[in-house]
């Protein structure tokens with residue numbers, strides 16, 4: 445593409461230098477520049493890409509995109525917001541891949557990964573080729589790739605969508621985080637369907653208030669079915685949780701056709717009734733615009749019924765029958781690190797779960813309390829460099845539902861691990877839990893070990909917060925750590 449073709453994608457931009465400069469690639473990292481690349485200077489959270497423009501030019505960049513002058517004699521596009529420019533440029537550079545497949549975006553505080561996996565399973569069972577992007581991994585048909593972020597930066601995202609197009613993918617199902625929406629990572633993506641799971645507290649470090657957090661999520665819906673689409677006649681669908689009050693706000697934002705799902709209210713399009721929850725799974729009746737049918741799910745907990753309903757609504761729209769959806773969901777086994785049992789023939793239960801928000805921790809513990817016969821023990825912590833206000837809240841929740849709590853480190857990142865534990869403890873002591881019912885153990889391995897060594901028959905140990913993660917970041921350094929492997933190792937050492 446030519447430099448002027450990129451500039452023409454923006455309403456407001458100015459070119460300095462040769463507008464016919466040929467661009468053969470786009471790059472935001474000066475260390476990865478190849479000759480002929482357009483270097484987009486992004487103002488980041490830790491660094492400012494403008495400071496690396498010189499290095500980018502030395503490494504072969506043909507032109508720059510900047511928000512401010514960088515005093516380099518090279519063709520340059522001046523823009524108001526380089527992240528938005530990057531997203532639009534990347535989409536055009538890769539020839540609008542999101543227009544060539546059916547893109548389904550799932551947003552919400554909890555349940556995104558689970559819901560995307562359920563939709564993926566249903567579509568694959570109907571012989572569609574699918575792509576999946578989210579917290580655990582990226583998947584293109586049967587091939588998996590590791591990922592850094594839940595929702596990738598626009599450049600990587602468009603590149604990968606293009607890869608999916610090349611591999612004849614029919615549907616891409618992706619998690620859309622509030623960070624991504626706020627940072628414009630998904631500008632340039634044309635969604636067919638936007639799904640909303642729920643909105644509860646998280647990420648207040650980044651968004652500031654719940655209102656702003658909600659507004660970020662709303663961007664997925666406001667951009668759906670309006671001017672960003674090149675063809676307004678294309679079908680667009682918004683699938684929202686009728687039991688979550690934020691849904692009425694999202695409904696108003698979109699011109700797409702809205703479908704609701706839920707449990708509590710009768711006037712939703714897809715509803716679950718006659719719910720039965722056991723330690724083995726859930727059963728419920730689905731009443732929908734496409735009929736009524738009994739469903740069985742191996743996934744545990746009421747919250748997973750919501751995820752299933754979101755997947756049912758999304759799939760019905762694609763013309764898949766309720767009977768077929770039921771068949772797929774019935775077969776769906778657990779998802780990596782989501783309510784995953786670690787079983788080594790012990791007489792107590794160990795569950796590893798990715799609950800790292802107040803609402804998800806409460807859901808996980810509440811679910812356990814519905815079938816617990818012995819004591820409930822919770823091992824958990826909170827991530828560093830993330831929303832501090834959720835720490836005492838999670839402490840309070842753990843205390844409310846558990847007989848014993850081990851407060852330990854999650855990923856402290858660059859924070860002092862002990863300090864995070866103390867902030868969690870505040871919530872536990874406020875709840876009135878006696879001092880002999882909980883302890884603070886900074887080292888996660890030791891906390892898991894203590895919980896398991898003290899377990900009695902029929903007890904349930906919930907190890908929450910890190911789920912599928914295979915590392916732990918302490919003092920800015922990532923070390924291998926997998927809750928499931930640690931638990932396995934400790935259980936085996938006791939049995940021997």
Ligand SMILES: CC(=O)N[C@H]1[C@@H](OP(=O)(O)OP(=O)(O)OC[C@H]2O[C@@H](n3ccc(=O)[nH]c3=O)[C@H](O)[C@@H]2O)O[C@H](CO)[C@@H](O)[C@@H]1O[C@H](C)C(=O)N[C@@H](C)C(=O)N[C@H](CCC(=O)O)C(=O)O
Nearest residue numbers: 472473474486488489490491493496593594595597621623
């Ligand atoms: C706060 C945040 O989101 N940061 C993300 C962001 O980094 P950044 O833009 O701030 O980049 P930076 O490191 O300050 O650098 C600025 C610019 O200088 C450039 N640079 C830098 C150094 C150099 O030598 N040369 C150079 O050119 C960089 O390439 C970059 O363009 O862009 C990076 C590349 O895409 C992301 O990996 C990184 O995510 C970090 C790892 C992160 O932890 N993000 C979390 C908060 C996040 O986004 N989470 C959500 C999920 C949340 C949820 O729902 O639970 C997600 O979608 O993952």
Ligand SMILES: Nc1ncnc2c1ncn2[C@@H]1O[C@H](COP(=O)(O)OP(=O)(O)OP(=O)(O)O)[C@@H](O)[C@H]1O
Nearest residue numbers: 553554555556557558579747782797798799804808
């Ligand atoms: N619909 C739901 N409502 C509330 N909690 C849920 C729901 N679905 C799952 N959970 C809980 O949240 C945890 C994370 O689930 P999941 O990974 O599906 O969410 P996510 O939205 O993808 O999270 P992340 O923001 O980290 O990507 C689960 O381990 C479970 O405890």
Ligand SMILES: N[C@H](CCC[C@H](N)C(=O)O)C(=O)O
Nearest residue numbers: 800826827830854855909910
């Ligand atoms: N996507 C979430 C994951 C949190 C997982 C938890 N283990 C933590 O490290 O806080 C985040 O980046 O906030």
Ligand SMILES: [Mg+2]
Nearest residue numbers: 556557579619
């Ligand atoms: Mg996720």
